[in-house]
Amino acid sequence: MEAKDTRHNVLKLVRLGIDARNEYMVFMRKDCPVCVSEGFEALNRIKVSKGNKTIVASLIVWDNEEHLTHDQLSLSEAAIDSLGANAGDELTLSHLDALDSMSDVRKKIYGHRLNQAAFDRIIGDIVNRNLSNIQLSAFLASSTGNALNQEEVIALTRSMINVGFKLDWGKDKVYDKHCIGGLPGNRTTPLVVSIVAAAGLTIPKTSSRAITSPAGTADTMEVVTNVNLTTEQMKKVVDLEGGCLAWGGSVQLSPADDILIRVEKALDIDSEGQMIASVLSKKAAAGSTDVVIDIPVGPTAKVRSREAAEHLSEKMVAVGKAIGLNIDIILTDGSQPVGRGIGPALEARDVLSVLRNEDHAPDDLRERAVLLAGRLLEMGGKVAEGAGALEALKILKSGEGYKKFTAICQAQGFFREPEVAPHKHKIKSITTGVVSEIDNRRLAKVAKLAGAPEAMTAGILLLTPLNTQVEENDTLFEIHAESHGELEYALSYLDTQKEIIKIKET
Amino acid sequence: MEAKDTRHNVLKLVRLGIDARNEYMVFMRKDCPVCVSEGFEALNRIKVSKGNKTIVASLIVWDNEEHLTHDQLSLSEAAIDSLGANAGDELTLSHLDALDSMSDVRKKIYGHRLNQAAFDRIIGDIVNRNLSNIQLSAFLASSTGNALNQEEVIALTRSMINVGFKLDWGKDKVYDKHCIGGLPGNRTTPLVVSIVAAAGLTIPKTSSRAITSPAGTADTMEVVTNVNLTTEQMKKVVDLEGGCLAWGGSVQLSPADDILIRVEKALDIDSEGQMIASVLSKKAAAGSTDVVIDIPVGPTAKVRSREAAEHLSEKMVAVGKAIGLNIDIILTDGSQPVGRGIGPALEARDVLSVLRNEDHAPDDLRERAVLLAGRLLEMGGKVAEGAGALEALKILKSGEGYKKFTAICQAQGFFREPEVAPHKHKIKSITTGVVSEIDNRRLAKVAKLAGAPEAMTAGILLLTPLNTQVEENDTLFEIHAESHGELEYALSYLDTQKEIIKIKET
Known part of the structure; x- marks a missing residue:
């Protein structure tokens, strides 16, 4: 007897325009024949194939009859792009076998050293999107801090280079x-x-x-x-x-890094080893x-x-x-x-x-x-x-x-002069003294709330760097915005913040 | 000026029957006023409130006009239950501030010891569903292997007990x-x-x-x-x-454990510390x-x-x-x-x-x-x-x-006799010898494919434990199933597997 017949594991793609960022997601009805016969459950990792192209996606189950019929499924946009699929395509679904790369990740979780082959497997599965965000998170958490020694960072960097596109300028020195x-x-x-x-x-x-x-x-x-x-x-x-x-x-110079960096941001961790591998692989x-x-x-x-x-x-x-x-x-x-x-x-x-x-x-x-x-x-x-x-x-x-x-x-292509924002607002000093501290992070946040970088001319014009002597009512910085709404948005944040620019009274 | 006006961060709930297991998810249109003004992006962690009840959900963005109007959102079923919300309710949305518990998780990722207060914060945020699966995964990965010492396991166990329901039987010894x-x-x-x-x-x-x-x-x-x-x-x-x-x-004896265990399964890790805390807290x-x-x-x-x-x-x-x-x-x-x-x-x-x-x-x-x-x-x-x-x-x-x-x-309530499955199939030995090994895991898988435990009478009847002398054509075990399809399902898996029961020829 042969391996299980998969002819019945087929559903038709409906395109719903779902943006789940880097994560591939598949949406099915709880009572569709594939879920029932395969025993699929929410958040299972599932192989979705069109012809000889296969991706791995996380399952979200719909318990509602309005959006999908029994023979339909939907995918997040990134998953559709990767499969090169179109609405109406018949896609085949099957269970994901255990991944060798997750054995390597578990080794790292248990504090063991990984070799080049292990990093190659992990990074390979990352760029093929075989790892879910949950699995990526475990890999990052297990390789942060002092978890990677120098040899491992070198191996990780090499793995990242190997899966990316490489530019060649035809010069000895670049x-x-x-x-x-x-x-x-x-x-x-x-x-x-x-x-x-x-x-x-x-x-x-x-x-x-x-x-x-x-x-x-x-x-x-x-x-x-x-x-x-x-x-x-x-x-x-x-x-x-x-x-x-x-x-x-x-140019996909380090596609693995592009995927990992989103999860790192969600965890708000800066893994030194990952960062070095990221920068140097690029x-x-x-x-x-x-x-x-x-x-x-x-x-x-x-x-x-x-x-x-x-x-x-x-x-x-x-x-x-x-x-x-x-x-x-x-x-x-x-x-x-x-x-x-x-x-x-x-x-x-x-x-x-x-x-x-x-x-x-x-x-x-x-x-x-x-x-x-x-x-x-x-x-x-x-x-x-x-x-x-x-x-x-x-x-x-x-x-x-x-x-x-x-x-x-x-x-x-061309050179053009920068334009100037139509909305400006001056933030003035309420005291006299010397600028003693500037909070880069919060100042950057004000610039973003004002619309930067999508609004090209929006941002901050800082007039008083450290050690500037300021009088009461002197302008500390200007907020530039392309719409009144965005300007208000930046201003209302500013009202909740104290001393982004600290002035030591003299 | 007061903190930012949130009157405009309101959308109406549409119930779409979305099952995302333990994860709270919120679905919004990319071009809805809240996404635009708040700068929300896919997979952001977002606070969703109804009255004074608040949950934290991961955002999925819809780029499609058919399912939601500009002033609507949807939530996964678990999130709707937790808010006690109904279709048509106006829900308020806002950014999630950084969580103190994630600082503790990062400490653990960097290999530091956590105290009782830290575990209380982490477990508290887990039961309140403030941590995403990505964050739970990082916590588990960072506390697996030898990462938790005995004091930490004790603290984790105490935290888990504290957030659960406690039964009291009015007896000294139970x-x-x-x-x-x-x-x-x-x-x-x-x-x-x-x-x-x-x-x-x-x-x-x-x-x-x-x-x-x-x-x-x-x-x-x-x-x-x-x-x-x-x-x-x-x-x-x-x-x-x-x-x-x-x-x-x-009875929610250890609600934190119920959440963590699902992510542990996705990672296929058995953290000894987590397991001890799980069992003993319950x-x-x-x-x-x-x-x-x-x-x-x-x-x-x-x-x-x-x-x-x-x-x-x-x-x-x-x-x-x-x-x-x-x-x-x-x-x-x-x-x-x-x-x-x-x-x-x-x-x-x-x-x-x-x-x-x-x-x-x-x-x-x-x-x-x-x-x-x-x-x-x-x-x-x-x-x-x-x-x-x-x-x-x-x-x-x-x-x-x-x-x-x-x-x-x-x-x-009552006592009744067990029933017997309508479909049975005997698996026979193809050789003569002594049963020398039995693979528990694969045998369990056959029982599950046959329908257990949903199909109550389905499963395996093992007739030849270790060291049994078997002749060719003796029955090794029976597969019991409630439907022909499930029986076939178990049999076709079995055809791909060698030596679940190993017989040493004599």
Whole structure:
């Protein structure tokens, strides 16, 4: 006798437009023949196949006759996309066998070491969406803290690289930069790329959009140019100008990380090992060879102490070495936002004013960019060690940086000036004194409530950095918004918050 | 200015009959005013309130106009029940603030010790359904293996007891038994209760239904009597007969455990600390003072080695002591099923044949029951240490056990004889030899595929225990089913499996 006949495990797809983010979900009627005969129950993990394509989905059971008939099922949109299915398609359903990768996850839960093959199995099942969010959460919880040693982080990084797409620029040396997040307005990337490319090095930068922040570099660049480039288009821009400033989301550099990061956010955990694997797998996949990493350190930044930063640096350099990346790390001041703007257009304006050597250009943004670009110039052998920052500043001051920036924008499609938001509101000091503390996180939240990054011109214009002497009624910052409603929204949050900008009375 | 006005965060409930098991889910349209203004996204954790009742639910976003209008939302059934809501009710929605309990979970993820207050916060949020399955999974993963020390297991057990309902029988000494699962047909409970109650001790037993096995004690007892008793009804039965054999599910003895266990199953992990807390919190909540625990040990049982069993025993006794429970542990043979029947009615028939002292009654079931009951008689001071088993056997042989069993059944409502399944199929040996191994897990799976426990008379009748000499064509076991389809279902699984019963050729 053969294995069980599956002809009867078939239901027709109805498309209901269900968004469950990264999770594949399947919706069936409790009394449909498949649920009854297979004994499926809510939250079971179920294999759904169309032809030879198969996904694994979590079951939600409907006890209602209005939405599905007996021979129908529905799927979340991500699941439909992955199957390439259409309404009316006949899909086959079956039980999921136990996953080998979950044996590996259980090993980690019990505190054992995992080898390369185990990480390959886990990461493979993650990108194939075979693991539910419950299972991803267990993997993350079991590999956070000191649970992964250096060998395991290296193995995890390798697994992540292997399942992603890899870019090849046809060059021996490819430069890159990265910032370990957490600092609003820290938009050095467009400056660094312009300076480094102007100096003749190859720096094909792909950046992310904001996930939880008021702007990502891709959001900021989108204010002034086109960032949606195919890999082919990126190559053309880089061949022409030595660098690009594109959105990296269309290239799946580290698809496993893209899935894990959503669950990490739900748990609000920062696993050091996962983070290193995430950052370095993306850099390796992007075809980079030499990377400078900016770690802002401060009480409301992501990395809060110098010790933590140094510990992280050591690990990153070591893991980078193992996978063939030359990593250089710069610890920077993370005690306050960088530049004046927080939000896509406001940050683009800061970037342009530095590139154009305008009088009011924010010094702190320029200094950071010059420091990072300088280090890359040194790594690239363009100048002697220690002379990079001065050389970078020279390139900026000469106007070569601005020329390169606009040339890259033109090569990507066009260059346009940032617009200014129609609604502004000034937040004034109620006292006299010196600015002594700025809460990066809450300031970022105000910018987001005002509409950033979806509303490009929305955000915060910070007028009083740390140590500014302010009088009563001086403007501390402006809130910019594209609609009256969003402005009100930011203001009503602000009314519930005390001392986002702390002023020490003098 | 006051905190944000929430009048506009209101949607009307539509009931769609959505079963998402233990998870509260809320369904909204992507373009409804609440999602737009609050910035809610799929899988966000959202507070849903009706009057002063509030629950926390995971958001699923609908991008389709057919099922909800702009001012409507839907909820999973468990969420609707918990809110006591009705179709058309106006529900208020808001963001969930960060939970203190998740800080505790993160501490555990990072390997720190948790104190009583931390476990109280976590277990409190679990029973209030404030934690998503993702968060529960992280808690379980972080507290599995050796992650909890004895103090932490004690604290976790106390937290679980505190959030549950506690039974009070008005007696100084209340006896109980428990079996650390994994052995099909091990239906000693009805025998132990009958013997111990016949001896004059108080043993108010509440049992579970099967979760993953072919029968729980409640399923077996339901074959012969009513098991759905209220607490009041249980008290009357116990006052009258000294014992009861009821389903415990209607009494929420350990509601936190009921939630955690579903996620543990999804991860397929057995956390020793969680298991001890689960078992002992339920015993304490059930008002028991003296408990004998049966740990079957065998290669396909839950506990697989004598060392593991002894380690577990020590911990259970110590935690029991800390919470005021006198625990005695008996390690038993877990190498094969107990008795002949696997499935509710088939097991009830084994129990009755032992109680009735029938010639063909299974010796192994009688011996185990007598051993466990005897230990309880010793703990209760009815006999000297070491004389319990003989005394228990005497009670059985005298017919007092059977008298007590039927009296308890009558007190619970009625006594009836088990029925026999209409469909039977004999599985025969294809060789001659001696039965050398029996795979408990796969045999249990065949019984379930045949319909147990929903189909009361379905299951397995095992005719050849270990060391039985069999000839070619002898019947090894019978499959019993209530429908032809279920019988076929079990048979087609069997065709794909080799050597569930291993015969060593002689």
